[in-house]
Amino acid sequence: MEIVGAVGSLVTLLTAVLFYFGWASTDAETKALGLRDTVFHLSTSDYLLRSVSALYLPAWLAAGIALGTLGLLRWTAGEPERLARATRVLRYAWAVPLALVPLYPLSPWLFDLLLPLTAIGGLALNAYARTRGRRDLRLWGLTLFICVLSLFWAVSSYAAIAGRGRAELTERTLRGEFPAVVVFSEKDLMIRGGGSCFRHVTEKGSQYAYEYGGLRLFHVSGDRVFLVPRDWSPENGTLYVLKEGDGRRVDLVSGADRRARECLD
Template sequence: MTLLTAVLFYFGWASSDAESTALGLQDSLFHLSTSDYLLRSVQALFLPAWVVAGAALAAVGLHRWAADEPRRTAWAARRLRFAWLPPLALLAPYRLHPGLFDLLIPLSAIIGFLLTAYARTRPPPATPEASGTTGLTGTRRRHHQRVWALTVLISVLLLFWAVYAYAGVVGRGRAAETARSMSTKDPAVVVFSKYDLMIRGGGSCYFRVLEKGSAFGFRYSGLRLFHIAGDRVYVVPVRWSPGEGTVWVLEKSDSVRVEYVSGPAGRAEKCE
């Protein structure tokens, strides 16, 4: 459970960092909490979780198939003892597509090391596990434990590498989706303020409030909701893009009121 929580948190942070970088920002600007990182990782990890579950079921089935016939076990063990070598071949074309091979190399290496440990800890087919003296059996058991301990350690390190690579893919995908949906899906934002907040440019609208008795003197529209963290509201102008644009950070207070407008009519608002 501790390892799972660590992986979820790490994935949430890595994907948020990749998303922020793709948007030309920094993850630290949004003050995300531990819960935010965990929640952001759950949805994206559904597919990998199903893949891992399917691979585990396939491994169990193959083990039973090999264990039913000693010759099959011996044949598989001889060929899997060096299963950690083929993933090294992926290092040669790494520069052709670093983003892809950053994910393929650790995943294939994990599989290779697990298969190697499995092959090297199988008992000889012609010798039952219980045969021999007690000292010999204990020595073999300790050797197997060391092999699996080292394999698990290497696999965990490779797992974090794979998680970071996959998080980068997810984060960049989220950033692209954010850029596409800014003017079509995200709610429009209208800001009223007692003081001039100097929100200008990018298609944002600036008005003076002239109604008598109003507690606010300025109104801003042509904005889109970007993010909310506690009392902070992050807004961008309607023509914002990752390569060019400003993110304004507003803190809710008695002098600032933030309204959210949904629907096409609100998003189509123009400065008049």
């Protein structure tokens, strides 16, 4: 039962970290794009899914560190004197993050990530060295509490870096890689500028009076579609929010030829 409880607690902590990372990275991404994540009404599953791809690298690094630590323990297990010397040194591992504090002004975004990571490693090694061969639940309890806080600090810092990176990628690839969109509407939606275009529909029998092109699909949430002009940028652009139905139709178009001819036909 203890093992089941430990596994359940670990899964709960992992889920909380994934959700927090998804929210924090999305918040940083949308702020960099001049928006806010609350605009898109993202669900819990959306935040969880958005966290997965960016966590591959940290997961591999954590696995590598864990394997390296196990290898080091096996290497020192057969040498009591070597292990004793290493233990004496590890008692001062807590000082490593403190030594980095004066360097923080040199690169705040980098040390916002390094400080909590070194705090986790330093405090865990310190607790191991000081409790080796005996039980000290108070020390380990305090250490785990600080490590969890440091973990969320590190996750927040890495999420901000990942979110800003996604925002830069969005800005670079919006015109060529986001789905192109054509909107038909009974009424004028006043979509203008930013590389978008519109024309009056003259075909007989059409229920729509206006056609809008040069748009890109930015996000979909329920029955709401978020569109931007193909030349949109965070500094100069408009996010259009349309509700499907209500006298309008949203078509997704594909192919390089269609993209090349949009707003020319």
